[in-house]
Amino acid sequence: MYIILVYLISAVDLMDLLKQKIIAEGEVYEGNILKVDSFLNHQIDCVFLQKIAEEFHRLFKDEGVNKVLTIEASGIAIGALVAREFECPLVFAKKSKTKNNDGNVLTSEVESFTHGVTNNVLVSKKYISKDDKILIVDDFLAMGNALKGLIDIVNQSGAELAGCGIVIEKGYQHGGDALRAQGIKVESLAIVESMNHETGEIVFRD
Amino acid sequence: MYIILVYLISAVDLMDLLKQKIIAEGEVYEGNILKVDSFLNHQIDCVFLQKIAEEFHRLFKDEGVNKVLTIEASGIAIGALVAREFECPLVFAKKSKTKNNDGNVLTSEVESFTHGVTNNVLVSKKYISKDDKILIVDDFLAMGNALKGLIDIVNQSGAELAGCGIVIEKGYQHGGDALRAQGIKVESLAIVESMNHETGEIVFRD
Numbered sequence: 316m317y318i319i320l321v322y323l324i325s326a327v328d329l330m331d332l333l334k335q336k337i338i339a340e341g342e343v344y345e346g347n348i349l350k351v352d353s354f355l356n357h358q359i360d361c362v363f364l365q366k367i368a369e370e371f372h373r374l375f376k377d378e379g380v381n382k383v384l385t386i387e388a389s390g391i392a393i394g395a396l397v398a399r400e401f402e403c404p405l406v407f408a409k410k411s412k413t414k415n416n417d418g419n420v421l422t423s424e425v426e427s428f429t430h431g432v433t434n435n436v437l438v439s440k441k442y443i444s445k446d447d448k449i450l451i452v453d454d455f456l457a458m459g460n461a462l463k464g465l466i467d468i469v470n471q472s473g474a475e476l477a478g479c480g481i482v483i484e485k486g487y488q489h490g491g492d493a494l495r496a497q498g499i500k501v502e503s504l505a506i507v508e509s510m511n512h513e514t515g516e517i518v519f520r521d
Numbered sequence: 522m523y524i525i526l527v528y529l530i531s532a533v534d535l536m537d538l539l540k541q542k543i544i545a546e547g548e549v550y551e552g553n554i555l556k557v558d559s560f561l562n563h564q565i566d567c568v569f570l571q572k573i574a575e576e577f578h579r580l581f582k583d584e585g586v587n588k589v590l591t592i593e594a595s596g597i598a599i600g601a602l603v604a605r606e607f608e609c610p611l612v613f614a615k616k617s618k619t620k621n622n623d624g625n626v627l628t629s630e631v632e633s634f635t636h637g638v639t640n641n642v643l644v645s646k647k648y649i650s651k652d653d654k655i656l657i658v659d660d661f662l663a664m665g666n667a668l669k670g671l672i673d674i675v676n677q678s679g680a681e682l683a684g685c686g687i688v689i690e691k692g693y694q695h696g697g698d699a700l701r702a703q704g705i706k707v708e709s710l711a712i713v714e715s716m717n718h719e720t721g722e723i724v725f726r727d
Contacts, residue, residue, distance in 0.1 A: 358648040359611040361604035387594035392611065395598035398567035405565040405598065442564040 445473030459490020665696020
């Protein structure tokens, strides 16, 4: 009981700390762009990210996860630390402008909100199979397009999806809510409910 | 003395294990291409990579490293685990087809041996400065072009270079030797001396 309480308090502390970091270091731009290049997307605070990895392990440790899946590039750091916690491999999906029809890869189309382009997302059939139970992790969830592409690939492979662990969700773009409505376990450590690029104000979902 | 001995034995074991993994799982293709997608470049064996991160920490722990630098995408996993060992931030350089002349980024041109293209490599000036002592890590070193680009960026920033930690070096392309000849500390955990794509044979430097 005491241990559970300590865990819960730590989790709340971590989520508060994440929100404080987003407010202190995040940059809000027109078009609902949130940049957190100082600790997540260009420079990565690996001590802090390790705490986040431990929290994802706590949230998904009873799901039988044997593989972590993410997408290049900025999902790889959190993916590596989470996979290390689960003592299992990380697979990162590759982005490609061109389709690959050689039959050895699973592929799905992903539209990027940030960059306004469509990428093909590829995972070799060698590294995901029907025997796997997959935890998807990513740094951001907005419209949910990247996540939908990864879930599509998991479904094509016949593997089971344990759920999705996200560092920052943009709640007002409702990608996470749509996935939760389908019964998918989506755990986001901070959910931004609204942002104002003129004042820089960031409001979080409770 | 006993502790040092244990450390040395572990390091030798790790390097042997890495060579065994390269021989067992690596795929050799025409044009001196070595693919290690099963544990380093697509699927990542994070338990094994953690041991490699600990070895880089052992090799560079007396150098005063306060920041780890790598290049997207496949350097990020090893970079995150190494930065976690040093309890310092990771910065990953971004690749871009287009130049960025906005004055806020450090940039260098990098020719990719594998992909036959030239990329601009970018790091924001915010995240590397003259007060930093930088350890560069990467998964592969061949001609050394990526590494030269990263070193160029470190030099532009005025930061000090602690050295370079590489998982697999292709010794026969001499990029590592050229950097060592300049007095740069380059530590590669496995150095491939020759490969034969017809037999699949891989020979390592002693």
